[in-house]
Amino acid sequence: MPEKIISKFFDIPNSHTVEVYEQHGGYQTIRRVLKEMTPDQVTQEVIKSNLRGLGGAGFPTGRKWSFIPKDNPKPKYLVVNADESEPGTFKDRYVIDHYTHGLLEGIMIAAYAIGAHKAFIYIRGEYVRQAERLVEQIKAARKKGYLGKKIFGSDYELEVVVHRGAGAYICGEETALLESLEGKKGWPRMKPPFPAIEGAFRCPTIVNNVETIAYVPTIIERGGEWFAKLGTERNGGVRFFSVSGHVKKPGVYELPMGTPLREIIFEHAGGMKNGAKLKAVVPGGSSAPILTADEIDVKMDFDSLAAIGSMLGSAGVIVMDETTCIVRALYVVTRFYHHESCGQCTPCREGTGWADKILHRILEGRGRPEDVDNLVTIANNIFGNTICPLGDAAAWPIQSYVKKFRDEFEYHCRERKCNIH
Amino acid sequence: MSVEFSAAARKKFDEIVNQYPQRQAAMLPVLYLAEKEFGHVSPEVEVYVASLLQVPPVKVHEVMTFYTLIARQPRGKYHFQVCRGLSCDLGGCENILKHLSERLGIKPGETSADLKFTITEVECLASCETAPMMQLNEDYIDNLSEKKIDEIVEKLKNGKVMK
Numbered sequence: 145m146p147e148k149i150i151s152k153f154f155d156i157p158n159s160h161t162v163e164v165y166e167q168h169g170g171y172q173t174i175r176r177v178l179k180e181m182t183p184d185q186v187t188q189e190v191i192k193s194n195l196r197g198l199g200g201a202g203f204p205t206g207r208k209w210s211f212i213p214k215d216n217p218k219p220k221y222l223v224v225n226a227d228e229s230e231p232g233t234f235k236d237r238y239v240i241d242h243y244t245h246g247l248l249e250g251i252m253i254a255a256y257a258i259g260a261h262k263a264f265i266y267i268r269g270e271y272v273r274q275a276e277r278l279v280e281q282i283k284a285a286r287k288k289g290y291l292g293k294k295i296f297g298s299d300y301e302l303e304v305v306v307h308r309g310a311g312a313y314i315c316g317e318e319t320a321l322l323e324s325l326e327g328k329k330g331w332p333r334m335k336p337p338f339p340a341i342e343g344a345f346r347c348p349t350i351v352n353n354v355e356t357i358a359y360v361p362t363i364i365e366r367g368g369e370w371f372a373k374l375g376t377e378r379n380g381g382v383r384f385f386s387v388s389g390h391v392k393k394p395g396v397y398e399l400p401m402g403t404p405l406r407e408i409i410f411e412h413a414g415g416m417k418n419g420a421k422l423k424a425v426v427p428g429g430s431s432a433p434i435l436t437a438d439e440i441d442v443k444m445d446f447d448s449l450a451a452i453g454s455m456l457g458s459a460g461v462i463v464m465d466e467t468t469c470i471v472r473a474l475y476v477v478t479r480f481y482h483h484e485s486c487g488q489c490t491p492c493r494e495g496t497g498w499a500d501k502i503l504h505r506i507l508e509g510r511g512r513p514e515d516v517d518n519l520v521t522i523a524n525n526i527f528g529n530t531i532c533p534l535g536d537a538a539a540w541p542i543q544s545y546v547k548k549f550r551d552e553f554e555y556h557c558r559e560r561k562c563n564i565h
Numbered sequence: 566m567s568v569e570f571s572a573a574a575r576k577k578f579d580e581i582v583n584q585y586p587q588r589q590a591a592m593l594p595v596l597y598l599a600e601k602e603f604g605h606v607s608p609e610v611e612v613y614v615a616s617l618l619q620v621p622p623v624k625v626h627e628v629m630t631f632y633t634l635i636a637r638q639p640r641g642k643y644h645f646q647v648c649r650g651l652s653c654d655l656g657g658c659e660n661i662l663k664h665l666s667e668r669l670g671i672k673p674g675e676t677s678a679d680l681k682f683t684i685t686e687v688e689c690l691a692s693c694e695t696a697p698m699m700q701l702n703e704d705y706i707d708n709l710s711e712k713k714i715d716e717i718v719e720k721l722k723n724g725k726v727m728k
């Protein structure tokens with residue numbers, strides 16, 4: 145079995161408390177960092193680790209940190225993305241629930257590396273219990289002198305603020321998140337400027353996912369090279385795979401980057417429920433292009449999935465068996481993107497609406513033969529023509545579901561009924 | 566009715582505002598506070614929050630109409646938010662929603678006349694491993710079945726508090 149880094153805390157009672165975290169070696173790394181390392185050295189170690197953003201885009205984390213301007217006198221901010229709203233993804237919830245202080249230690253190290261004295265955790269509004277836990281544990285850390293002024297007796301100071309979102313998927317996108325944090329509606333910004341130059345409150349800001357930050361203490365403790373070696377080339381370390389759908393053991397699995405999808409489904413997640421046959425898998429959250437049962441020997445890392453035209457994204461693995469109607473699955477996904485489009489760009493706002501309507505019509509037995517091609521045309525027109533990647537995220541499922549399961553779409557439109565149910 | 570925070574809420578408001586480098590950033594936490602204080606955020610409350618944050622009322626209205634979680638109308642004492650995301654759909658959430666709706670006698674999006682129950686269909690709640698699932702007020706309720714729905718509804722109708 146591969147080594148469990150964060151998930152070993154999931155089985156320890158009260159692992160979310162300062163005491164238990166410290167009993168297992170917690171808060172030793174930040175002490176050493178503050179005494180012995182410069183911010184630059186921390187960033188260099190993270191670069192060496194090949195840690196890539198685990199929120200979805202997979203951008204190399206250390207490199208992102210290095211974009212923070214050194215000569216800018218404005219305050220710097222660290223913003224932790226705990227919006228966790230890509231359908232099929234639920235790992236950050238486990239990290240917050242059970243590795244609360246590991247996340248906080250990661251925040252301390254990352255904030256120190258980029259020169260921030262304030263960090264915000266932007267958490268989805270529905271995570272009421274997780275927000276409460278964070279607030280309570282931040283208080284506990286503060287009481288011990290681990291947050292606030294002169295942390296661990298050093299000259300470094302840091303405050304962490306928990307900020308609750310209010311139910312909008314788009315606020316997971318980093319610039320929409322920053323708008324939301326500033327008290328506005330979550331409309332994504334045009335990039336550039338990138339947040340590292342002009343982010344929260346027009347100041348240099350690093351936005352990182354919860355899980356990304358949570359690996360930082362271990363990387364610094366055991367070294368960037370050690371972490372890099374756990375994964376594949378240019379895809380460092382391990383990560384969480386959130387597995388749901390028609391498997392025997394849905395849940396989160398912390399595994400090396402590059403673990404074959406087949407192994408994740410058939411070994412870790414226990415194989416197919418009720419012994420049914422596998423039909424399709426979405427490998428990286430609902431926006432990732434769908435894979436057929438023949439494509440599951442792919443290695444689950446950013447580059448291998450990109451090479452076969454899909455993406456690792458947030459590593460939300462959604463498994464569908466032979467009883468699944470692919471047309472309905474696409475309808476559910478498209479309805480989501482339509483509902484969550486912020487409405488700023490016409491191709492996304494209108495395109496997702498049309499596609500939603502067409503799919504609904506097809507499912508109700510009112511499909512027309514030309515609907516199949518129309519769906520693809522709509523998706524192609526959204527793709528690449530929008531401010532933020534939600535447009536692409538809506539287009540990928542349409543393009544890939546229709547391409548790989550065209551027969552089913554045509555059957556629905558021709559026979560005006562479902563080939564499955 | 567004039568809208569104003571209690572002394573305790575006012576104190577909380579000051580604490581919240583102090584956490585941010587800009588006053589407007591306190592928008593969402595203050596709206597949550599207002600929801601708790603007044604039950605829901607009516608147009609009058611929007612104006613009040615705007616005055617506290619020193620922004621034009623339209624800025625608050627924009628936020629209230631963009632996000633879905635903060636109540637703009639009175640909601641039932643028990644708010645069922647049933648997930649309709651892909652994994653929950655694969656797990657049969659459609660039947661769960663239908664069953665709940667029949668048991669409570671209200672459709673998704675509706676609140677019962679006695680203000681006891683509201684049903685809302687929501688997008689993925691990031692608990693797909695326990696599909697089909699829902700959020701009942703603050704808490705997630707996992708692995709729903711029609712039987713489980715019956716038990717919950719029975720308890721709530723008899724006035725028993727959940728959890």
Ligand SMILES: Cc1cc2nc3c(=O)[nH]c(=O)nc-3n(C[C@H](O)[C@H](O)[C@H](O)COP(=O)(O)O)c2cc1C
Nearest residue numbers: 197198199225227228229316317318352353356533
């Ligand atoms: C529509 C959309 C939704 C997103 N949702 C999330 C999310 O819920 N959580 C997250 O960490 N990143 C999300 N992202 C990615 C963020 O924009 C950003 O890349 C990420 O937070 C950076 O952190 P990382 O480099 O550590 O992954 C989303 C992106 C898009 C386009």
Ligand code: SF4
Nearest residue numbers: 486488489492530532
């Ligand atoms: S692509 Fe869609 S969600 Fe993104 S900014 Fe444009 S309209 Fe908004």
Ligand code: FES
Nearest residue numbers: 648650653692693
């Ligand atoms: S689809 Fe229902 S919790 Fe994710």
